[in-house]
Amino acid sequence: MILSKLFMGLDIGLTKTFRNKSNLIKLWRWQNILSNPLFRATSLRLLLSYLLAMIVVMGLSSMGVYHFFAYSLYKQLDHQLLTLADAAAHNLLAIQADRTAVHRKMPRILDYDGDLDIPWQDLWLYGQSVEWFDAKKQLLGKAGKQFPPIPLIISFHSWEDNDIRTLTIPVYTSAKNRQILGYVRVSAFTVEVEQELNRLLIGLKFGGILGMVLIGGTGWWLTSKALQPIEQSFQKLQQFTADASHELRSPLTAIKTTVELMQSHPERHPGDIKKIAIIEGATWQMTRLVEDLLLLARSDAAAVNLSKTAIPIPIDEILFDLIDTLQPQAQVKEITLEADLNDEIWVKGDAHQLQRLFGNLLENALQYTPEGGLIKVKMVKSDNFVVISMKDTGIGIAPEHLPFIFNRFWRADKARSHRQGGSGLGLAIVQAITHTHGGEISVTSKIGVGSCFRVKLPVFE
Structure with missing residues (x-):
């Protein structure tokens, strides 16, 4: 009876919150496209593209006007010269007669x-x-x-x-x-013609500057008006995601607590042990998904607020702790974990988020590296940045898939979709945390050879 109620409550709660997974995927794809920093960058790119197009159009138009007037002025001058030459040709005989008169003293x-x-x-x-x-x-x-x-x-x-x-x-x-x-x-x-052309050129320059100022103001207004509905929709989606993630926590907590209680007294429900284990696994997976969604929603909404809570952190300690924690998993698959770390490099940020960042990368490397493989973690300081690279000898990623691996809920192929408990948000979270800390992330990979993720973070000095 209790078990059936649990299934019913879980089904109703999830159905009301998210009708199906496709809607959730669509939602977070929009989130990935229209996150706040990128939204502002998109607005700026649209404006710059508009201004560049207008500059090209105005430049070509000005060149056309200038050359047309230059052609017309020189054509007019040539017509005057031709008229004068035709008239003067009739005097050639008189000039020759004058030369003859000189000799004859006439x-x-x-x-x-x-x-x-x-x-x-x-x-x-x-x-x-x-x-x-x-x-x-x-x-x-x-x-x-x-x-x-x-x-x-x-x-x-x-x-x-x-x-x-x-x-x-x-x-x-x-x-x-x-x-x-x-x-x-x-x-x-031709001085007067050139002076006219110079005056025309000056007029075109001042007119172009004034036109670009007006076009810039108009472009900014049009861009803001065009993106305003999208921005409003994005804010609603963002708020919906945060609210949905928060609301899902309560029923999941209740289910998890009830399952733990039933597991602590198995003698009362001897036939439902396997079903309870399934519920526990699904609950844990949903809890992880909700936490991931909430983390991404918060990073989208308030990425700039990290500076208020950030503290200096020795990055090597976080990496060593993660390697020690994941060492048993590596030993099970006979995977070698190597570390080349520097103990004098600090970064400013959130220790929990950084642990999540590198933990996701290491877990992915362990998941997709076959038995007997190698995972190497290396830290190198470059100017005011530190680059942490995680290189594995795993199955690799196809070149055509590399631009999409940080998209939310995106799967490269069947080989990467069999992972148990995965939500498809791991690398999206890695990218979000990296950007929140003012860093950059890149990846190189080759099928059958392995992958290498590089995280570049500013150094605290």
Whole structure:
């Protein structure tokens, strides 16, 4: 009668709290994704990704605008030079006639300074010049702005050293007779074009800075608004997990106490000894699961509060105690436990949590290392950190599974799912405790060779 009530109470209590294990798994997968420190990091990453995308878009847009205006301004300048060259080509015959008049002592069309007076074009005002050459590329005359001597190059050409843009065209005797009569070169300064482009560039820079400030503020607001529903859901899930873990403690304690009482008087229930042992095992497993859930919920909710309760701890003492405690299990499987520890290294933290951290790693190593294997615990100090490595000759982990081994309730394969009493939270707890203490954890593994877990913690000095 008592036994049936126990089964009924256990079934009803667990059914009301968690309908099925899949819901619990989904819950803690969300917890693993949206733990508080990572939540803030996710928000920051979203914002930085948004800003980076906007910077790229604005940068490409600004480059496009700049090159478009540069192309338009130079195209306009080339059109002016081409119009001027076509007009000046009609004066080439007059220039050649002027040269002939010099020899014959006749009136010249050149003024006293050697420049040609052209009434329809104020070349000085626009910083332009026209030069006429004969068929042998000898200078016949010039008008307008004075430019440094430069080689005669047919078509458009830019002289960046002198900030000059030139156009040289050949002049023919007639459209039918393609005999070259001479050449006309027109030139203009590009300083004004470059000044316009520089002003445009300055405007784009200031506009870009102002745009990034506005985009940054808008991005922060949009990110916070987008993540607000997720954050609220996460807080509810976190509170639910903590409450559920706490509520499960009471019925489990009652069941455990009753089972212990029945075990202390086996003569009253001789036929139920095996069933009581099963209940005791299930109760212990559920108790461990509840404690693990509660530990993870607390580490998610208040990881930053460790500094208030942390004390300096000699890390080698914790490791030696664990090795001594687990030595009998290692001897049963004929596994060698080696330790290379330093007794002068201290860390600041919670001794119980650190014991849980390294205890989980050692238990895993013992569980998955075959008989006659080797487990080596080594401690090395590096700058302001201490690295504790636990290397085994176990079954190993496939490379594609390594990114997921710290996920809650995740199982790599059937070889790792047969473990009795395991909750699937051991390595998740290891990672949570490591991060709570400001450390890092990494793993390397090879199938059939073994695994090596490395925990890096800040040293207390």
